[in-house]
Amino acid sequence: MPIDLYYVPGSSPCRAVRLVAAAVGVELNLKLTDLMAKEHLKPEFIKMNPQHTLPTLDDNGFYLWESRAICTYLIDKYSQDDSLYPKDPKQRAIINQRLYFDLDCLYNSFADYLYPQMFGGAPADPEKLKKCYESLDTLEKFLEGRSYVAADHMTVADLALVTSVSNFTIIDFDLTPYKNTLAWLDKIKAEAPNYEGTNGEGLKAFEALKKQLMK
Secondary structure (H helix, E strand, O other), X not given: OOEEEEEOOOOHHHHHHHHHHHHHOOOEEEEEOOOOOOHHHOHHHHHHOOOOOOOEEEEOOEEEEOHHHHHHHHHHHHOOOOOOOOOOHHHHHHHHHHHHHHHHHHHHHHHHXXXXXXXXXXXXXXXXXXXXXXXXXXXXXXXXXXXXXXXXXOOHHHHHHHHHHHHHHHOOOOXXXXXXXXXXXXXXXXXXXXXXXXXXXXXXXXXXXXXHHOX
């Protein structure tokens, strides 16, 4: 039976889930959710997800939200091997740390900087922009002397982080000092299955929304 994913195309957490699903060969039944029409606040949606957030997964009656939880669940249940999310406790701990770094630092700093401008018409805040640079400084150190963020091969941490890092390419942000990060970004773009059909297309949708809201 199909696995339903309630999503919006531009959301980087939604893009991360789609990247992981492509990597493990899971076909998702994409359920476009109109936030402006408050479809996520309908009783039937809140019954699935009381936090009414996206993405939300419905795997034949098993409901799950928070993109990184969804990503690791899809790998644990459907992947043919554990290369994307190794079962070795130390390897998995490093991957988890990178996922939490994305949630708490990298993605959070980007959202905290841009979303008030996009959705509230607020002016750009230099202090919030500084937090973005600090997060990218840390990622640059993670990638010192290595090709992937958490292991010697691509893992779920790369697939989650690439959606957050690619967000910076559609705003007025200079990534050129981040040589390790840019090399890694190109590598994941080339290696992640269906990158253009998932993160690439979603990023275009996000950029279009940003331009529309920030005219």
